[in-house]
Amino acid sequence: MPPPDKERRPPGQEKAADHDAHGGGTKDSVTEDLNIARGIAAAGIPVAVAYPDPEGQTASGRATGYALRGDWQHTTANPAYVDAWRPGLALIAVMGCGLDLVDGDPRNGGDLAALNGIMPEVLAVAATPSGGEHNFVRSMGVRSRDGVLPGIDVKAGDGDGQGRGFAFIAPTVRVSKTTGERVAYRWVKPPDLSRLKADSAGGQRLAALVRQAHGSRGQTAAPFSQPGSHSEGWTDPDIAQLIREGIPAGVAQQPILRDVIARLAGQGYDRVACWGIWQAIVDRTSITKPEWPWGEADFSDMYDSAVRKYGTRPRQAAQASQTDVEPDTLAARLLPGGCILDVPAVPAAVWGDDDDILWAEGQSLIIAGPDGTGKTTLAGNLIHARLGLGTGTVLGLPVKPGSRNILLLFMDRPQQAMAAFARLFTEDDRAILNTRSIVWRGPPPQDLARHTGMLAHLCMLADADTCVIDSLKDAALKLSDDETGAGWNQARQIAIEAGTQLLELHHPRKGQEGNRKPAKLDDLYGSRWIPAGAGSIISLWGQAGDPVVDLTHLKPVITTAGPWQMTIDGETEIVGIDRGVDLVEQIRYRGKEGITAVVAARLLTGTESPGKAAVEKARRRLDRKVAEGLLIRIEGQRGGNHGSNHATWHLRAITESITEQSRAGQSNHAQEEPHQSRAGGYISTPGREWDSAGPRPGESPLGYAQRLRRERAGATP
Secondary structure (H helix, E strand, O other), rough: OOOOOOOOOOOOOOOHHHHOOOOOOHHHHHHHHHHHHHHHHHHHOOOEEEEEOOEEEOOOOOOOOEEOOOOOOOOOOHHHHHHHOOOOOOOEEEEOEEEEEEOOOHOOOOOHHHOOOOOOEEEEEEOOOOOEEEEEEEOOOOOOOEEEEEEEEEEEOOOOEEEEEEEOOOOOOEOOOOOOOOEEEEEEEOHHHHHHHOOOHHHHHHHHHHHHHHHOOOOOOOOOOOOOOOOOOOHHHHHHHHHHOOOOOOOOHHHHHHHHHHHHHOOOOHHHHHHHHHHHHHHOOOOOOOOOOOOOOHHHHHHHHHHHOOOOOOOOOHHHHHHHHHHHHHHOOHHHHHHHHHHHOOOOEEEEOOOOOOEOOOEEEEOOOOOOOHHHHHHHHHHHHHOOHHHHEOOOOOOOOOOOEEEEEOOOOOHHHHHHHOOOOOOOHHHHHHHHEEEOOOOOOOOOOOOOHHHHHHHHHHHHHEEEOOOOOHOOOOOOOHHHHHHHHHHHHHHHHOOOEEEEOEEEEEOHHHOOOOHHHHHHHOOOOOOOOOOOOOOOEEOOOOOEEEEEEOOOOOOOOOOOOEOOOOOOEEEEEEOOOHHHHHHHHHHOOOHHHHHHHHHHHHHOOOHEEEEHHHHHHHHHHHOOOOOEEEOEOOOOOOOOOOEEEEEHHHHHHHHHHHHOOHHHHHHOOOOOOOOOEEEOOOOOOOOOOOOOOOOHHHHHHHHHHHHHOOOOO
């Protein structure tokens, strides 16, 4: 590994003035730190990026200022993950995979001299922002434990991957708890990874001390203690794994459920939320004692017992205020102004292509419509494609597959929604559904517009990069109140910033005059802040159960798609679309006259007076056909004696045929009498230099076609 920088300050004294304002040190030192991180990952020790989050905390309640993926304990070791780091982000290394951390915090009386005689070989040393010292040793095969001795914590993980901890590593920047300044973690002694496989007996003695602190000499799972303590028992990632995979075979099931419910109750999850998580775990567990009822009454006994024993406390993630945010997490979100130039003009599409983007990354999609018009069905088709199944397209537009899980919040008639989704999948898809999708049934744990961090927290628990909200009226109460609308928009943006793509199902206003189809954003139910914060809004319209419904793009990402007719197969739930107009066929039908962008827009939109955006969209679609070699564009002219004329598009084959015919019959055409064009001008006049009987020497077919077009309009060359 590269040698440490000899000129760096002593531990804890490196100030923010020496560093980039948004993380890390000088350019050279940051490059060195990132290379060290890649070397750690290449040695088999997972390294991952963490994003700023004012509500970020460890499982034991310690504020970190960063949000970790829900399954960070099971991150794979891949040096390429380090490439995702940017200034303002953090890097963590997962312990128990080759390295363990011995953390001495002098603020809490931590003195590593207390470990003299039992401390194993130290392979790396890092200075912390608060003046402490991180000593990295070989993994000892024990679970993490805080307070092994006063002020000394051990972050580790056993051979089964249980009880893993993590360590922030350079170039992560945090606020020093001693000086209040932003300081970077710094390698005092970079890792000597060549020593990872060496034999050492020193680790056995420290491991014995850690087991003693756990209260057990063996390596079995630690007993569950009161939630909110520094217990390394059931953490949020552990619970997320149970939700995804169920209780492992061969493990006592009732005690685990009892511990999990106690943990959740202690974190402030209410009865409804705990019941939903209970159901998710039970659904994925192979029951060893079917005679045990596994019902709501049994759950209630456990929940009530947990509340009596441990009490409850407000959820920090859902209720933290801005005044509780550490300064470093706020500073990390203040970016240099040049970042606006890094935003692409055309956003990446979750669903769509360059011309028709219906769902963009980092922007929520709302699908609105009356009951029975296919909202859930269309959402199911999108999720089918996000899982990488089928053709990868919906309504003829590509859908980008997701990389993590999908969280399905079935809050509105969950049985009906699940049945609609089920028709899109087969038994062969069970494995991917079990590993890549998480279902929540029934009301949310809290009003998601009032507890604005809860949606993001649920997505984190599910490790979801996609979340379907079915539907908004069930996610929050009193949607017509602007306070609720603003709260929902904040919840939406928090979840999006945490890395989740949102698909929201919604309804139009009821009782509109004449039961008319929604034509503007105000036609959707609820506060104006609900559509205002969405990136794209689709309206479906028809009668309940109709096999064909109208699809209108009420709010476009860039340009408006459609309107289209969406078909729904009642047996398979697969949706299709009648895009209607084929512009190439329309031009073929019109022959030599071709077509203008305005006429094409009229055909595409079905309106006599299409707007400028519709005309421009038609123009781009025609130009794409030119690029594909199917059409030729002949430019129009402005002004002149005979007025303006618009550009027209023609079939390439017809235009080239005209050119060839003109070449062959040039001498005959030269003898023809002049005749009047439709525009009133005269063409093909014998003896004139600009006679259109054929192309001039060196004139291309396209140049000739454009000249011919001008002559037909009566303009002089």
